[in-house]
Amino acid sequence: MDMNVKKKKLGLKEKYAHMTRGLDWQTSYQPMEKVFPQATFEGIKIHDWDKWEDPFRLTMDAYWKYQAEKERKLYAVLDAFAQNNGHLGITDARYLNAVKLFLTGISPLEYVAHRGFAAAGRNFPGVGPRVACLMQSVDEIRHSQTQIHAISNYNKHYDGFHDFKHMLERVWYLSVPKSFFDDAFSAGPFEWMIAIGFSFEYVLTNLLFVPFMSGAAYNGDMATVTFGFSAQSDEARHMTLGLECIKFMLEQDPDNLPIVQKWIDKWAWRGIRVLSLVGMMMDYMLPKRVMSWKEAWEIYFEQNGGALFADLARYGIKVPECLTQCTEDKEHISHQAWATFYQYGGAAAFHTWMPNDEEMDWLSAKYPNTFDKYYRARFTYWRDEAEKGNRFYSNTLPMLCQVCQIPMLFTEPGDPTKICYRESEYEGEKYHTCSDGCKHIFDDEPEKYVQSWLPVHQIYQGNCFPDGTDPTAEGFDPLAAVLDWYHFNNGHDNLDFEGSRDQANFAAWRGMATKNT
Amino acid sequence: MSKVFIAFQLNEDTRPIIEAVLADNPHAVANESPAMVKIDAEGQLVIKRNSIEELIGRDFDLQELQINLITISGHLDEDDDEFKLSWLN
Amino acid sequence: MAVQALKDYKFSPADAQEKFHGAQLLYVGWDEHLMFCAPFAYCLPPNTLFSDLCQKFMAHSFGYHPDWKSVDFSKVTWLKSGQPWQPDMSKTLAELGLKHKDVLRFQTPGLKGINGTCS
Numbered sequence: 065m066d067m068n069v070k071k072k073k074l075g076l077k078e079k080y081a082h083m084t085r086g087l088d089w090q091t092s093y094q095p096m097e098k099v100f101p102q103a104t105f106e107g108i109k110i111h112d113w114d115k116w117e118d119p120f121r122l123t124m125d126a127y128w129k130y131q132a133e134k135e136r137k138l139y140a141v142l143d144a145f146a147q148n149n150g151h152l153g154i155t156d157a158r159y160l161n162a163v164k165l166f167l168t169g170i171s172p173l174e175y176v177a178h179r180g181f182a183a184a185g186r187n188f189p190g191v192g193p194r195v196a197c198l199m200q201s202v203d204e205i206r207h208s209q210t211q212i213h214a215i216s217n218y219n220k221h222y223d224g225f226h227d228f229k230h231m232l233e234r235v236w237y238l239s240v241p242k243s244f245f246d247d248a249f250s251a252g253p254f255e256w257m258i259a260i261g262f263s264f265e266y267v268l269t270n271l272l273f274v275p276f277m278s279g280a281a282y283n284g285d286m287a288t289v290t291f292g293f294s295a296q297s298d299e300a301r302h303m304t305l306g307l308e309c310i311k312f313m314l315e316q317d318p319d320n321l322p323i324v325q326k327w328i329d330k331w332a333w334r335g336i337r338v339l340s341l342v343g344m345m346m347d348y349m350l351p352k353r354v355m356s357w358k359e360a361w362e363i364y365f366e367q368n369g370g371a372l373f374a375d376l377a378r379y380g381i382k383v384p385e386c387l388t389q390c391t392e393d394k395e396h397i398s399h400q401a402w403a404t405f406y407q408y409g410g411a412a413a414f415h416t417w418m419p420n421d422e423e424m425d426w427l428s429a430k431y432p433n434t435f436d437k438y439y440r441a442r443f444t445y446w447r448d449e450a451e452k453g454n455r456f457y458s459n460t461l462p463m464l465c466q467v468c469q470i471p472m473l474f475t476e477p478g479d480p481t482k483i484c485y486r487e488s489e490y491e492g493e494k495y496h497t498c499s500d501g502c503k504h505i506f507d508d509e510p511e512k513y514v515q516s517w518l519p520v521h522q523i524y525q526g527n528c529f530p531d532g533t534d535p536t537a538e539g540f541d542p543l544a545a546v547l548d549w550y551h552f553n554n555g556h557d558n559l560d561f562e563g564s565r566d567q568a569n570f571a572a573w574r575g576m577a578t579k580n581t
Numbered sequence: 582m583s584k585v586f587i588a589f590q591l592n593e594d595t596r597p598i599i600e601a602v603l604a605d606n607p608h609a610v611a612n613e614s615p616a617m618v619k620i621d622a623e624g625q626l627v628i629k630r631n632s633i634e635e636l637i638g639r640d641f642d643l644q645e646l647q648i649n650l651i652t653i654s655g656h657l658d659e660d661d662d663e664f665k666l667s668w669l670n
Numbered sequence: 671m672a673v674q675a676l677k678d679y680k681f682s683p684a685d686a687q688e689k690f691h692g693a694q695l696l697y698v699g700w701d702e703h704l705m706f707c708a709p710f711a712y713c714l715p716p717n718t719l720f721s722d723l724c725q726k727f728m729a730h731s732f733g734y735h736p737d738w739k740s741v742d743f744s745k746v747t748w749l750k751s752g753q754p755w756q757p758d759m760s761k762t763l764a765e766l767g768l769k770h771k772d773v774l775r776f777q778t779p780g781l782k783g784i785n786g787t788c789s
């Protein structure tokens with residue numbers, strides 16, 4: 065006797081089974097291998113695609129319904145933000161520079177993720193993962209669009225927000241995240257799933273979207289926190305997909321284990337290097353801070369990643385070797401990255417500055433083993449020199465890592481006073497990497513990384529000047545030409561925050577908003 | 582035993598959800614940060630449709646959780662009545 | 671291990687020497703002076719005198735550091751690819767056998783950066 069008076073529709077499990085199975089067909093006039101050419105070349109063996117199960121059991125109808133709800137909420141907040149001059153509610157105009165880096169360095173990658181998941185969905189022969197990849201592909205274009213919409217409000221008022229798409233393919237520091245996605249997209253669909261679905265989504269996005277977005281809320285940026293959390297609500301599904309994909313590969317065939325392990329090792333390290341940028345955003349670019357980079361790392365990487373690897377051990381997966389290095393690096397990388405942007409602040413599309421005394425005290429409290437010992441004297445010296453009118457800008461291009469493309473700023477394991485140099489040779493040509501992790505990746509696939517588009521070398525080859533530039537002309541200024549080619553508004557987008565147009569405008573407008581003069 | 586977690590945006594929709602989760606999982610701990618709450622629990626965490634419905638006085642579909650969800654950790658198993666996160670080790 | 675690919679996977683290096691218009695890349699880092707966040711990359715003709723590298727190009731790049739004026743090149747020790755190496759100031763990069771993309775480090779004993787923090 066059924067006591068439930070409501071007419072029960074299909075249960076979640078049944079609905080999922082109906083809407084993600086039996087939707088495909090066997091081809092007749094072309095062999096399946098020709099229709100799905102990318103399904104096997106990476107060496108991953110799959111015997112039964114139907115074993116794939118999305119634990120959210122999300123189907124397309126429910127997907128549209130809940131995504132529409134998320135969009136309505138998000139755009140209501142964005143409208144309110146724009147209508148109420150929300151940009152004047154942030155703590156301090158320095159904060160905006162973190163948003164500039166987000167727009168130029170991260171939002172375009174959401175778009176690449178959209179394309180990559182569309183391709184993965186096309187290339188997997190199984191319906192379950194195809195449906196999941198389709199949803200993620202639509203999610204990712206939503207992320208890209210909502211971020212651009214949210215941040216465009218700032219473009220009406222502040223410098224550096226005007227040409228993110230153009231910059232992505234040219235600017236030296238944006239080659240770091242761009243090359244990460246290019247590397248993943250130019251691999252096969254299974255490696256893509258580990259690179260983005262697993263390493264990026266499961267292991268790393270928490271660090272970007274959770275504590276950083278909470279920090280955006282703390283700094284009064286309602287627009288950013290709203291798109292951030294809206295994106296991260298999809299991220300929960302993406303992480304689940306990434307984890308599911310790992311389990312699926314490992315359960316399908318024991319031969320998959322070494323391939324999966326290799327990709328986990330590679331992509332964990334690639335992702336950690338990209339996160340150096342997020343580390344400095346948290347420790348230096350948020351005027352009010354929720355937690356330090358090191359604390360975020362401990363919660364979201366060490367604890368969460370530790371739980372994950374302990375769980376995957378039953379399949380024979382080992383914790384990537386390079387991760388031991390991270391325990392040491394977590395106390396250094398945010399300071400090292402900020403020092404780099406400070407000295408190359410003439411060539412960045414956002415402002416940089418030295419922390420004030422109170423901020424330095426916070427940094428020494430959060431980094432008791434490293435900040436005072438290695439960084440405080442340097443930063444204080446720079447600040448004092450800037451006050452004397454001798455602000456430090458490096459005038460020579462830095463050496464870059466062939467793999468992660470970050471300047472060679474990381475220090476030797478066990479000795480934070482020395483730069484870490486690693487070198488490989490391939491077909492008579494030398495290649496330099498920043499760490500054992502990057503060297504290992506290079507040595508495993510040198511044919512891939514000899515193609516790296518390294519911004520510094522490209523500038524020296526003469527490929528980064530506007531059309532028609534004559535580098536042999538009298539008085540040629542290469543830096544100005546490069547910035548022109550980047551579409552930087554030299555003198556406004558770059559240089560120190562102190563004395564910037566953003567600083568002056570924010571102060572003036574906030575004054576108008578709070579006084580009747 | 583490893584910890585699982587789930588984080589929600591802090592708003593009127595999630596207030597009863599968080600209340601229900603904490604009542605159903607006495608071993609869980611809520612950690613608030615600006616605009617969000619993260620609930621950590623040893624081993625596993627179960628969110629029950631019934632408990633939420635009792636608090637909000639209407640039908641609730643567990644898939645609605647996704648609207649205000651920020652992140653999760655652990656293996657997920659979701660059906661009509663429960664949304665369960667766990668580590669198997 | 672080779673790249674797994676659907677087709678032949680062979681590309682010429684993006685930074686072969688012939689792409690640098692007759693010049694070559696040389697990287698130089700100053701040990702224990704992390705005020706300069708990374709070694710510098712120079713693009714120089716092979717007939718550049720090593721003394722010019724030190725007195726002109728490096729002086730331009732490293733001159734901001736208060737230790738620079740105390741650098742005594744007769745006492746500097748050098749590493750090339752991490753191995754001890756001895757330059758002759760009067761010779762050119764080519765004569766010294768410096769190849770495209772070689773990396774040099776120089777050490778200045780006694781100079782330890784800002785407040786002795788290797789900055």
Ligand SMILES: [Fe+2]
Nearest residue numbers: 174204207295
């Ligand atoms: Fe995304």
Ligand SMILES: [Fe+2]
Nearest residue numbers: 465468498502
């Ligand atoms: Fe690297």
